[in-house]
Amino acid sequence: MRHRSAALVALAAVVAALVVYPEFASGYGVRATLQVFMWIVLAGSWNLISGLTGYVSFGHVAFFGAGAYTGAILVAKAGWSWGAAALAGGLAACVLALVIGYPCLRLKGPYFAIAMLGLNEVLRALVSYFEGLTGGGNGLSLPTLDATVPIYYVMGASAALVTLATYVIITSRFGLRLMTIREDEVAAEAMGIDTARHKLYAFLLSAAGPGVAGALTARDQGYIEPISVFPLATTITMIVMVLFGGKGTVWGPVLGAVVLFVAQEVVWARYPYVYPLLFGAIIIVVVLLMPRGVLGLLQIRYRLPRTI
Amino acid sequence: MLGQVVISGILSGALYAMVALGLALIFGVMRIINIAHGPLLMLGAYATYFLYSALGINPFLTVPVSMLALFVVGALLERTLVFRVVDAPELSSLLLTFGISIALVNLAQLAFTSDLRSVEYLTGAWLVGPFALSKARLVAFVFAGALTGLAFSFLQWTRLGKAIRATSQSREVAMVCGINVQRIHLFTFGLAAALAAAGGALIAVIVAIQPEMGQIWTFKSFLVIVLGGAGNYPGALLGGILLGLIEQVASLFLTTQLSEVVAYVLLVLVLLVRPAGLLGGRQT
Numbered sequence: 001m002r003h004r005s006a007a008l009v010a011l012a013a014v015v016a017a018l019v020v021y022p023e024f025a026s027g028y029g030v031r032a033t034l035q036v037f038m039w040i041v042l043a044g045s046w047n048l049i050s051g052l053t054g055y056v057s058f059g060h061v062a063f064f065g066a067g068a069y070t071g072a073i074l075v076a077k078a079g080w081s082w083g084a085a086a087l088a089g090g091l092a093a094c095v096l097a098l099v100i101g102y103p104c105l106r107l108k109g110p111y112f113a114i115a116m117l118g119l120n121e122v123l124r125a126l127v128s129y130f131e132g133l134t135g136g137g138n139g140l141s142l143p144t145l146d147a148t149v150p151i152y153y154v155m156g157a158s159a160a161l162v163t164l165a166t167y168v169i170i171t172s173r174f175g176l177r178l179m180t181i182r183e184d185e186v187a188a189e190a191m192g193i194d195t196a197r198h199k200l201y202a203f204l205l206s207a208a209g210p211g212v213a214g215a216l217t218a219r220d221q222g223y224i225e226p227i228s229v230f231p232l233a234t235t236i237t238m239i240v241m242v243l244f245g246g247k248g249t250v251w252g253p254v255l256g257a258v259v260l261f262v263a264q265e266v267v268w269a270r271y272p273y274v275y276p277l278l279f280g281a282i283i284i285v286v287v288l289l290m291p292r293g294v295l296g297l298l299q300i301r302y303r304l305p306r307t308i
Numbered sequence: 309m310l311g312q313v314v315i316s317g318i319l320s321g322a323l324y325a326m327v328a329l330g331l332a333l334i335f336g337v338m339r340i341i342n343i344a345h346g347p348l349l350m351l352g353a354y355a356t357y358f359l360y361s362a363l364g365i366n367p368f369l370t371v372p373v374s375m376l377a378l379f380v381v382g383a384l385l386e387r388t389l390v391f392r393v394v395d396a397p398e399l400s401s402l403l404l405t406f407g408i409s410i411a412l413v414n415l416a417q418l419a420f421t422s423d424l425r426s427v428e429y430l431t432g433a434w435l436v437g438p439f440a441l442s443k444a445r446l447v448a449f450v451f452a453g454a455l456t457g458l459a460f461s462f463l464q465w466t467r468l469g470k471a472i473r474a475t476s477q478s479r480e481v482a483m484v485c486g487i488n489v490q491r492i493h494l495f496t497f498g499l500a501a502a503l504a505a506a507g508g509a510l511i512a513v514i515v516a517i518q519p520e521m522g523q524i525w526t527f528k529s530f531l532v533i534v535l536g537g538a539g540n541y542p543g544a545l546l547g548g549i550l551l552g553l554i555e556q557v558a559s560l561f562l563t564t565q566l567s568e569v570v571a572y573v574l575l576v577l578v579l580l581v582r583p584a585g586l587l588g589g590r591q592t
Contacts, residue, residue, distance in 0.1 A: 103580040110341040122572040125565040277414040283407030
């Protein structure tokens with residue numbers, strides 16, 4: 001128990017430091033931390049569907065993009081406040097997840113994975129097609145507004161919420177059922193778990209975070225276009241972060257997001273071309289050599305609880 | 309107009325069928341969806357491009373060379389990486405081939421840059437009655453048809469082909485019959501990469517190529533095997549022609565962008581209504 005309270009104190013100290021951070025930090029510091037928060041939201045959300053149920057979503061950035069466009073359109077064309085627009089972005093992503101997840105999650109793994117691979121391209125095509133609403137390839141500009149610090153807090157709260165939700169789910173019966181689906185779906189069904197419904201719930205939960213993050217990012221950057229909010233690279237990055245940190249764990253996505261974001265900032269500046277290649281290599285190495293990620297290794301070596 | 313659409317659909321459908329047959333073989337034999345299938349096709353396209361632009365070889369004659377080169381690449385990938393995840397959960401094989409696909413695309417970007425490159429050969433079209441037949445597409449169709457025919461006769465009549473089909477019906481029984489399943493996996497992966505390479509080589513003559521061209525082909529090949537029924541090899545033929553026709557008909561009424569959406573909606577609908585494919589069931 002001593003370890004546990006020490007960990008809680010450390011956690012509270014980190015949170016407190018992050019709360020007062022914008023008072024002291026440079027503009028770059030706040031922006032970089034905001035980015036880390038965003039990656040925690042994205043990686044944590046991907047972990048909810050793919051880490052827990054084993055259904056790999058290769059197009060999770062679609063929810064980010066759907067949220068970004070919903071938020072941006074509501075702010076730019078309907079004059080909503082960005083807070084309400086962020087909620088609407090999360091909702092829009094959930095609706096999309098329902099439409100896609102209902103048919104695709106009834107099927108076994110590979111079908112779902114490839115359907116998600118295509119979803120992203122389709123959304124990008126649709127956004128480019130409905131030019132009147134979305135500005136098409138020219139993009140969509142939002143009214144200028146300097147809200148980086150409030151967005152920092154909201155994104156930080158979203159990151160905390162996603163991590164908390166992961167903890168609550170992993171320690172609940174719902175989470176156990178999801179992990180049963182991952183380990184053996186037929187056995188899960190035989191035990192009376194309504195697998196289609198559970199997968200759909202997990203999928204909806206995993207879509208909300210990226211939707212909110214997308215709307216917040218759109219507001220913060222003030223301009224979006226199809227290429228900037230639907231890049232395959234974003235999906236790749238969140239997958240790599242989760243795999244590196246440890247899929248199916250609470251803190252794995254956080255660890256992966258922080259470590260890889262810092263690595264990205266350092267390596268990106270010097271070797272912009274090598275770094276995406278590195279991501280491919282990380283995926284291969286993690287899948288073959290440490291399928292449970294860094295945290296998984298630590299859990300085994302130091303007998304840490306499953307719920308970290 | 310309709311005749312033109314049907315002809316164009318069948319012309320591109322044969323290419324789809326050939327490329328998808330590779331994906332279907334890997335899925336049937338190893339139970340793996342190879343996300344790197346499209347990037348392997350991209351490598352085949354570059355092989356042809358360089359053989360043509362550096363050595364001046366007729367691009368259609370480079371097809372066997374590209375196929376052989378990619379057969380080796382595929383076999384190497386299988387022997388070093390993919391064989392490790394054959395019996396692992398689906399998550400592992402999907403993620404591993406995804407990692408390979410990212411690595412291949414980025415290696416290609418490093419080595420070849422992202423510039424669009426094209427093979428200027430056999431441009432223009434033949435006019436046959438009221439129809440315009442693109443020369444490059446027509447020759448590509450003939451090649452694709454011939455290679456697909458060869459692949460099917462190989463599967464149907466040779467000992468190795470029979471062993472592949474036996475392994476995809478039941479790995480255990482194949483082993484009991486004395487088939488070296490590891491070797492079959494190696495060979496199947498190489499063969500699939502070679503079929504993808506042939507597709508890439510032919511596509512290079514038709515349109516400009518660049519390192520990211522592959523992803524969409526993984527998706528399209530998958531769509532083809534879903535239409536035809538996963539693990540059903542003749543189904544890949546039907547699925548390919550169907551996809552070609554559907555795309556062409558859709559492009560009559562919609563912009564190119566939206567016809568991609570049609571293919572996607574189709575995928576979701578087929579998965580919903582006939583998850584086993586239009587022909588149903590596994591037939592090898």
